Amino acid sequence: MSLAVYIFVMAGVTYLIRMVPFTFFRKKIKSRFFRSFLYYIPYAVLSAMTIPAIFYTTHNIYTAVAGTAVAIILAFLEMPLIVVALAASGSAFLIGLFL
Amino acid sequence: MKNNFLRGMSHGIPIFLGYLSVSFGLGILCVNKAGLSVFQASAISATCLTSAGQKAGIDVIAAGGTIIEMILLQLTINIRYSLMALSLSQKLDKSFTTPHRLIASFGITDEIFGVCSAQKKPLVPAYMYGMIFIAAVGWIAGTALGAAAGELLPASVSTAMEIVLYGMFIAIIIPPAKKQHSVLFVVIIAAALSVVFKYCLPFISEGFAIIISAITASVAAALLFPIKDEEATE
Incomplete structure (x- = not known):
């Protein structure tokens, strides 16, 4: 199989998944239940994606836990996204130096 | 128009930095695991813009898997984008006409979705374009750099970088969860x-x-x- 075919299929499927609902869904949703569902879905997706995956990111449970803890504390203090993200990485790196 | 583009770009800076580091790892993977060139690795990132999907896709390429396997895998991993697209479709400004939707839908990633859905105002095309533009630059540049120089970076640095985007997710979900x-x-x-x-x-x-x-x-x-x-x- 040529690489171009693989890439074309990957890109095509990924684009259609995004494009079809974004383009063809035009109505404002009236149902209170469905509007509530769509309001909550971003938080649910991000949460399910983060936990437990975040504990496997750094290939070491201690550095991952340190990074996660720092991220949660800074996010709780409502620091900007970039600060939280880089501090998580920085603390995982620093803890890694001592292991 | 121009202001919204710049505003989107500035809101996209954390995404740019996160993508730069995550796609760096993806670039390394493309070269080490699937034996791709820098150009080929960058082409995948430029056309797909999906971290987990690309990682799985590279695994299929490396293993010489079937096209059916590729399609099913991308559908499974990326179907969450449909929910995100549906959710964002409810937040769009009237100026978001069909051509704009066709273009902007290309850039609905976890992070862009996260930041866009946290906006109070309806979304205009220029804002999303600005964010998608800077995010895509980070994604493609990171992949190319990773593919070119991956092995030069010490493992302690590259593994620590993998946590960046998850840190951003936490920063998105914690403040509203607190309230x-x-x-x-x-x-x-x-x-x-x-x-x-x-x-x-x-x-x-x-x-x-x-x-x-x-x-x-x-x-x-x-x-x-x-x-x-x-x-x-x-």
Whole structure:
């Protein structure tokens, strides 16, 4: 199989998944239940994606836990996204130096 | 128009930095595992813009898998984008006409979705284009750099970088969870289900696990804590 075919299929499927609902869904949703569902879905997706995956990111449970803890504390203090993200990485790196 | 583009770009800077580091790892993977060139690795990132999907796609390429396998895998891992697209479609400004939707839908990633859905105002095309532009630059540049120089970077640095985007997710979900019990409920239920899938039902793929966890938590919250009208229009 040529690489171009693989890439074309990957890109095509990924684009259609995004494009079809974004383009063809035009109505404002009236149902209170469905509007509530769509309001909550971003938080649910991000949460399910983060936990437990975040504990496997750094290939070491201690550095991952340190990074996660720092991220949660800074996010709780409502620091900007970039600060939280880089501090998580920085603390995982620093803890890694001592292991 | 121009201001919205710049505003989108500035809101996209954390995404740019996160992508730069994550796609660096993806670039390394393309070269080491699938034997791709710098150009080929960058082409994948430029056309797909999906971290988990690309990682899985590279695995298929490296293993010489079938096209059916590639299609099913991308569908499973990336179907969450359909939910995100649906959710964002409710926040679009009137100026978001069909051509704009066709273009902007290319850039609905986890992070862009996260930042866009946190906006109070309806979304205009230029804002999303600005964010997608800077995010895509980071994604493609990171892949190219990773493919070109991956092995030069010490492992301690590259592994620590993998946590960046998850840190950003935490920064998106914690502040609203602090203020609204309903959001806290959703976050805890979704995380708990995701953990159950990972350790008790490992035969279910990661993509499906995320979808089922997220839908279950959101349905439960929608039944228990239906939103008031002001929240929906935010």
